[in-house]
Amino acid sequence: MIFVTGGSGLIGSFLIPALLAQGHAVRALYRQRVPAISGAERVEWVQGDLRDTLALQAALEGVTHVFHCAGLVSYAPQDEDALLQTNVEGTAAVVDACLQRPGIRLGYVSSVAALGSPGAEAEAQPGPRRVDEDAKWDLGAEHPAYATSKYLAELEVWRGVTEGLAAVMVNPSVVLGPADWTRSSTRLFRYAYQEHAFYTPGSLNFVDVRDVVTALLQLTFDTSISGERFVLNAGTVPLREFLAQAAACFGKKPPTVAVPDWAAEVIWRLEHGRSLLTGARPLITKDTARAGRREVVYGAEKVQQTLGMRFRPLAETIQWCCAGLQPNYPGSGAVVVS
DSSP: OEEEEOTTSHHHHHHHHHHHHTTOOEEEEESSSOOOOTTGGGSEEEEOOTTOHHHHHHHTTTOSEEEEOOOOOOOOGGGHHHHIIIIIIHHHHHHHHHHTSTTOEEEEEOOGGGGOOOOHHHHTSSSOEEEOTTOOOOTTSOOOHHHHHHHHHHHHHHHHHHTTOEEEEEEESEEEOSOOTTSTTHHHHHHHHTTOSEEOSSEEEEEEHHHHHHHHHHHHHOTTOOSEEEEEOOEEEEHHHHHHHHHHHHTOOOOOEEOOHHHHHHHHHHHHHHHHHHOOOOSSOHHHHHTTSSOEEEOOHHHHHHHOOOOOOHHHHHHHHHHHHGGGOTTSSSOOOO
16 A cells, blocks of 8 residues: 555646556545545545644555655745645654554655755856755755755654655656646746746756656665655756747747846835735745746756666657646636646
């Protein structure tokens, strides 16, 4: 029996069908409603809270492998507490539950955000900064709340490893796949589809969700690997180029007007003030305004050498995503996958 958290998310919604296709029995956690994903009727669904260790321990009865994909991705200041609760406390509860079931293997979906930013020495060097699994978290640097929550969540997994838990972690960059138009990285495709004129200078590190699932499965089922993390990144592309390719795939006009850094700084401050006054989530935050401004390349040679895998090229991923997304655009009359 395989146990999965985060079945309604982008990665989980592709992981569960892959597990079912391999013939595994799957049990999955949900909080409010069973997600509408492929093969959902063949899954044993368990309702509960990610932070409920006792409920998780009961759910792990007869389980051999746990795939912890649940997590909150947000850069809104209002979500700082929720990030700690979901990403850190939730991961701690999963680790504690696994430790109560000797022999379980854990596959944890982290993020390249947990690797931190390049050190001061790297920042001083010209050209793109390179980050891989050996990156050290700079405790004295300023980090987005999301990145901090994923770093602290990784510490919980490392704690489990020191206590005897067999676990591996994957650190994907921006995961691309056809899912809910309003959530996660799929909003990038929505931005291109809606023919917005503006784009921010910077680059995008990306990886196909199918490659994430493939790597996560192989690494977690490989009993010779434990206590390691693996960057999953197919490449780096200027954000303008990504949006142009996505727009072309949809038959839409690409953005053509670059937003200068000073304008982005003004906008996020205005949005911050608006959110304080109204309680609404800001459309752009300090972290999102500055994301990609400093070019960082995430190295994935380790997973390529370990598994002998090759990542899908961006063009293939965009074509696949557009084909899956376009029929489900809100207002088209089709049902949007959630």
